[in-house]
Amino acid sequence: MKISVLNIGNELLKGSTANTNLASIGQELLKLGVPPIIQMTVNDDPNDMKEAIAYLEKRSDVIISTGGLGPTTDDITVEIFADYFGLKLYTDEKVIEHIHNIMGKDKILSVHNKKQAIVPVGSTILENRNGTAPGISFEANGKLIFLLPGPPSELIPLFKENVLTSIRSRLKEKVYFESLYTVGIAESELQRIVSENIKENQKLYIAYRAEPGGCELTFSSPMEILVSEAITKIRSVLGLSILDYGCKNIAEEIIKLLAERKMTLSLAESCTGGMIASKIVDVPGSSKVFKGSVTAYLNEIKMHLLKVKENTLLKYGAVSEECAKEMAEGCANLFNTDIALSATGIAGPDGGTSSKPVGTVFISVTFHNRTLTKKFLIKGDRSRIRIRSTAFALNLLRNVLLEIS
Amino acid sequence: MKISVLNIGNELLKGSTANTNLASIGQELLKLGVPPIIQMTVNDDPNDMKEAIAYLEKRSDVIISTGGLGPTTDDITVEIFADYFGLKLYTDEKVIEHIHNIMGKDKILSVHNKKQAIVPVGSTILENRNGTAPGISFEANGKLIFLLPGPPSELIPLFKENVLTSIRSRLKEKVYFESLYTVGIAESELQRIVSENIKENQKLYIAYRAEPGGCELTFSSPMEILVSEAITKIRSVLGLSILDYGCKNIAEEIIKLLAERKMTLSLAESCTGGMIASKIVDVPGSSKVFKGSVTAYLNEIKMHLLKVKENTLLKYGAVSEECAKEMAEGCANLFNTDIALSATGIAGPDGGTSSKPVGTVFISVTFHNRTLTKKFLIKGDRSRIRIRSTAFALNLLRNVLLEIS
Missing domain, CATH: 3.90.950.20 (CinA-like)
Structure with missing residues (x-):
């Protein structure tokens, strides 16, 4: 399964915010063995967006888009995707109710507020506990599309609770993964030690995420035994450089x-x-x-x-x-x-x-x-x-x- | 001038590192009034890279590429760009000398070390004070291309010292900019106040960069007077919410x-x-x-x-x-x-x-x-x-x- 990511919004290109969403999405998908193969960032511009969608559609089975779901007129993600894939739009009453729940029952919704309830016909609404913009998923031209809000506090729960589950269920093979946390070893040194002891291949993926003073190391595989063997092997090699079970950073341990x-x-x-x-x-x-x-x-x-x-x-x-x-x-x-x-x-x-x-x-x-x-x-x-x-x-x-x- | 950014390396797609380079590049280019119009991330894969270069070349005048300049065999940025634009490669003796300066005069360079001195004929070498990989710039098909190393500690100085100067000198108009730092105002509130008092237009760009508790606000324009007027106006509106001259965060003040x-x-x-x-x-x-x-x-x-x-x-x-x-x-x-x-x-x-x-x-x-x-x-x-x-x-x-x- 080939997955691509489209990040929409000029705040990324203007540098007013770093793209942490791609990193969050990448980390989680890697655990399933399907990290994104390509990512693009574009402005909220209809032409730029359509060209990017066309580029990604040609090269991937799944497009995960983030951003451009806000209430203002420059938020055009839903319209552009619907237009590109030839889908009609309608106002979803359940989303209206959700917006009321978030903003207050008595609030009279403006045309901007109501705009967030306009979704493509036949799409699935992914409930956003932390904001008014719903996540949206649909299938079109044989591709699976996810439209997610940009703020990490809204995107990450939606992604973990809905998108990952959906992608996992479509993978031909179930993927198992396990992480451990090391301290006191530089990432490059850890990579050397791991690669000397464990061979990454199409059945076993290895992922690293470095923080000051530590590193998260994840093994994932469709074969559970390969994950547990790798974990056992690397535990025996690294010994006390690995944090205790359940601890995600050295202060916790x-x-x-x-x-x-x-x-x-x-x-x-x-x-x-x-x-x-x-x-x-x-x-x-x-x-x-x-x-x-x-x-x-x-x-x-x-x-x-x-x-x-x-x-x-x-x-x-x-x-x-x-x-x-x-x-x-x-x-x-x-x-x-x-x-x-x-x-x-x-x-x-x-x-x-x-x-x-x-x-x-x-x-x-x-x-x-x-x-x-x-x-x-x-x-x-x-x-x-x-x-x-x-x-x-x-x-x-x-x-x-x-x-x- | 249309500028695009190509980030090369699977660590970005796998989420083991967040793309802070795009944010750094975007912030600096915004001050010149030419933020990137599009950005892509691809793996170190020849086909993916060439397709991305073709996409960006068609849509921009300048391509800034980061990553893939390391000594190992999966670092193929130079070869792929040279191949795409039909440029021959040669080993540059000055780069060999630079690598010796960084690694030690007595060090016998391996074939991997020497690989970093292989550069396109006719290209300009941008000296990398903080690493062995040189930055490279060249013109081809009427486009200006920059190949920069991926680690931020190497990229940012190279970008500020070489790329920005080069881009600034090619802008038809000189661009003036000035920043100030606010505290105690949320970014959205700051944007509202600024937009009520100052109109962004093709002659005056406004940029925001939020941090916990504060925000950097930058005005830039080819007309110096517009920048100074905007600064004066916003200083009178925001008063003490603006940090003292020379202070970039509240602790400094x-x-x-x-x-x-x-x-x-x-x-x-x-x-x-x-x-x-x-x-x-x-x-x-x-x-x-x-x-x-x-x-x-x-x-x-x-x-x-x-x-x-x-x-x-x-x-x-x-x-x-x-x-x-x-x-x-x-x-x-x-x-x-x-x-x-x-x-x-x-x-x-x-x-x-x-x-x-x-x-x-x-x-x-x-x-x-x-x-x-x-x-x-x-x-x-x-x-x-x-x-x-x-x-x-x-x-x-x-x-x-x-x-x-």
Whole structure:
């Protein structure tokens, strides 16, 4: 089955928004073994749209279109598709009711509101829980067409609940898939390791999705055994580089490990300045194990709150193994936690020296009167150094927690 | 001038990476008044690529292609474009030298490395400071073609330094542009205000780029006077909703306002958990005015570090006007700063009640023994509530600072 994607709307071409819809659609379709083979973006222009539809129709069995379903006059997706495929339009009363449900029962609908209820005769309405524009699907010229709204909050649920099911039911073979999440391995390195151990072929698809510090790896196949074999194999090769079952990012696993060990956590941040805390607090339920954090950005605060010795700062500087160690230890005392993590470094653009260039970062974890400190040298701009420092810090914390049984 | 973009690489179609290159290219071209009119994504497949080139060539004067310039055998962009336009290839010695400069003088280049130095006869080499693949431009069939590497860190500098200059020099008219940054106004509201005051037309282009809590607004025109008139007009309408000159985000302006007023800042975060601190620390030079922050996630820490009264927590709860106020005041004392900002709220998914639903957030700013507290009700999931809380908190802080002369 050949699938193509048509994204409609000048906000994509003008760069006011990045096309995350294609990535979301691609990730889900890849798990079924049918990633899109081609994608186009066009303006809300009748001629441009029709030419794109013709191009995609010739080359694919399914066209998934996004955008141009809004209430205003420049939203012309439905009209253009109907015109192209020679379909009549009608006003669907159930959609009118849905618009009332979303906008309020008493609201008197304008001609613009009602426009969203005009759909092709014979099409299937896909209910949009998060907006007034319905999703629409129909078959024409032997092709399966989906018209979906552009905002990701509306598109993604509609796509997952309706489009995927519909495509899956039409695949000759059922497709099985399973994902796992790795940490501490660069995507290119992960690809190398996976390709050395598992051969991608027409019966087994491999997908990667990288995030700072981690990667989602998905195997999919019409043969369930191939997926489970690949998962088993790669688990044996990667071992602890794979997150625990049910955890989709390292912060989630850290919260889980802390809860299992009945331990509490606190953080002392300098260059990362709240970024590590933010990752931890992002996890629902983190309040059960995370007590709090200090961003000790000035030396004065490092001394006053975290009890870093003045002599340490004078002798070694704030960016040093000694300071990182005292920050972590002072933090565990301040918050009275079982374990504490600290990060101090030079994020730039200024402040680097020949012995301590921009990107020098020290990370410490203290637990049970033992403190482990590591030095990192990170290339890139201020933002990248902070993001990578946060990833390295969480990774070090995870490794320490895994060693505590 | 009609410009199209061709993105090559299955990682975009498989969804392992979102197409941020199109957004970056679109934003820059829009400022020149020539946003892309069409964009396509294809796999590294000779037939798919040639069909896409033919489609775009027919409809545009300039094709900007990204991706497929790597050293491996599936990177075939140069060969396919050369073949399509009937251009011969040769190995460019200057590119070989460049590859040596990037990889190390002593490195013996493999056949894969050397492949990146094979370029079309008569093409212009665009030096890639951040990678081995050179950018390439040439003219053929009356069209201007750019072949650029896919990684954003390589593409964006090449695009800004070479492609934009080249396109600008070919525009019949010089295009002037100026941007300003707004805060505290939703993008749709901003669009409404702008459209009521300024008419977009063929001589004046208006571009928007939204971020959480703010928006970049750009006017561009071949007539400089139209840009300056639009800027003046919109400044008079929006007033303080526009950031100070030279500031590209609200945190930058806050640091500037604090420095001008010779004031120091500290933060006390609960639900935002480090996110506000991280925005502040993102700004280079923030250490001059930002002393530090506490994430007081547990009540115990709110009492112990920020001296929130136990009675306040028992009587009003941690998510209350009273607690937010005491957090801010305790924070100013703890860090000994002129001004302190606090945020406490229910980010969910659990913890909401009928009187305090998920999304209830209190934000306080304290300055000179005066404390201002505001209540917000934010819809959405945990992540959105935290991001919006951070934007509201920075906005409140900015407004207080603007009132302090």
